[in-house]
Amino acid sequence: MTRVIGLAGWSGAGKTTLLARLIPALVARGASVSTIKHAHASFEVDVPGKDSYEHRAAGAHEVLVSSPKRFALIGELRGAPERTLPELLRMLAPVDLVIVEGFKRAGHRKIELYRAALGKPLLFADDPTIGALVTDDDVATTLPRVRFDAIADIADLVLALAAPFESTV
Numbered sequence: 786m787t788r789v790i791g792l793a794g795w796s797g798a799g800k801t802t803l804l805a806r807l808i809p810a811l812v813a814r815g816a817s818v819s820t821i822k823h824a825h826a827s828f829e830v831d832v833p834g835k836d837s838y839e840h841r842a843a844g845a846h847e848v849l850v851s852s853p854k855r856f857a858l859i860g861e862l863r864g865a866p867e868r869t870l871p872e873l874l875r876m877l878a879p880v881d882l883v884i885v886e887g888f889k890r891a892g893h894r895k896i897e898l899y900r901a902a903l904g905k906p907l908l909f910a911d912d913p914t915i916g917a918l919v920t921d922d923d924v925a926t927t928l929p930r931v932r933f934d935a936i937a938d939i940a941d942l943v944l945a946l947a948a949p950f951e952s953t954v
């Protein structure tokens with residue numbers, strides 16, 4: 786059964802950098818891992834002139850691009866509401882673990898990434914779904930707390946806190 790854990794934190798906290806180090810550590814432990822990344826603005830995954838871009842620009846609802854090495858599904862909402870995290874999770878192939886970057890207001894279990902230098906408030910005080918803290922500061926908390934460079938410890942937290950999809954949404 787797929788388990789879900791989120792990484793929540795303000796922009797610049799290091800979520801993407803941490804994920805790039807964390808995913809190989811989890812895969813080395815035998816876990817199959819997928820990710821969902823929330824983007825705050827319009828973004829492009831293809832460039833004008835490429836077939837998939839032209840199909841989408843012409844009005845296709847979804848465009849699936851496939852090759853011997855990878856595939857990508859590109860969907861246009863065309864005025865429909867943004868997909869919810871549960872809807873997005875159901876689109877993924879089954880894996881052991883889905884790590885969600887962003888979606889900090891959704892109801893899944895999360896680990897907060899906090900850098901004091903950003904000058905932003907901590908999230909865990911107002912979010913009961915946050916079960917641990919990755920930080921470069923000596924934050925007073927009863928939550929498990931680890932440093933950014935402790936990848937093995939963060940992997941332990943991810944595996945301990947991740948919850949089955951059905952119980953998180």
